[in-house]
Amino acid sequence: MMTEQTTGTMKQFTMNVLNGLSMAILIALIPSALLGELTKAILPYFPSLQFILDATTIAMRLLPAIIGLAVAMQFGRSILEAGTIAIATYVGSGAVRIDEGAFVMAGIGDVITAGVTAAIATLLVMKLAPHLKTYTVIVMPMTIIVVAGGIGTFLLTYISQITTYIGLLIMTMTDLQPVLMGILIAMAFSLIIVSPISTVGIATAISLSGVAAGAANLGVVAAGFGLAIAGWQANATGTSIAHFLGSPKIQMANFVRRPIMMLPILANAAILGALAGILKIEGTPISAGFGVSGLIGPVNALHLMPGGFALFNVLLVIVLFGLIPVALGIFFYRVFERATLVKSDHYRLDFE
Secondary structure: OOOOOOOOOOHHHHHHHHHHHHHHHHHHHHHHHHHHHHHHHHOOOOOOOOOOOOOHHOOOOHHHHHHHHHHHHHHOOOHHHHHHHHHHHHHHHEEEEEEEEEEEOOOOOHHHHHHHHHHHHHHHHHHHHHHHHHHHHHHHHHHHHHHHHHHHHHHHHHHHHHHHHHHHHHHHHHHHOOOHHHHHHHHHHHHHOOOOOOOHHHHHOOOOOHHHHHHHHHHHHHHHHHHHOOOOOOOOOHHHHHHOOOOHHHHHHHHOOOHHHHHHHHHHHHHHHHHHHHHHOOOOOOHOOOOOOOHHHHHHHHHHHHOOOOHHHHHHHHHHHHHHHHHHHHHHHHHHHOOOOHHHHHHHHOOO
């Protein structure tokens, strides 16, 4: 856990906020992504499973508060401070609206606004904490909740409009040029997944959906399988498998040291992105950044296909999310290895 002393630079501060944002998204959204769509599919046959759908939906709706809590913990804040930051983030996120005097949960709010509010609240806490001393328990909660929450509420309209326009622009361009945009989006997400930035955070923030989300997801698939294959000789079997069952982010340090290592992955992602455009493979803002991890991407793609879980669709998803990325991963690694641009040691990971 990071302490206040580690936040001396803006870069470190930003990284702490992004790490907290990423962790919160995983905590709050994975249950719904894993169980939500599957539960919806079988709910007509097992009505008693409604509780699972309700529980995972509630978890998803609490995302802004978890963002505040996770960001606070990245900075090693106390229970009082972390709880205060969590409430301020929830207030500023737009997750609750007032309808005829009643407070109504309005989805998960705006993720980027929640992250900004959490950052502002944390910064205020860090500035105020050394001066409040015995008055902390009285002054801290009301000050941070009102000030940081108020700033977040003020910024919400502007930030949400920007992110909405970005998402609409991407999806409109994808509708007009599905193959070209599929290629670009898949390649972009194959790079983002090995950076400190959260693919799920980006996709959720701009409400990426449809073919754009499907292409993004296949870009992550390309990274997961491609990196596992490229480093298979240099890494242990469990480490290699972790690339696609866990996250390709474990290659982040290697990527920073040697960006050229991503050439085989980008080529793989380009073809998968084109196939997403051609075959109209779709996704959701939640599934867009997971690849095959937890089968979130494949299950959501199946759910959104005409005919749902029909045999042909299942076979298509197996080929598209498994066989093709593996085959392309082997092919492009060999191509770039023979061109002496990459080698297995470039992907070596040492966790000892």
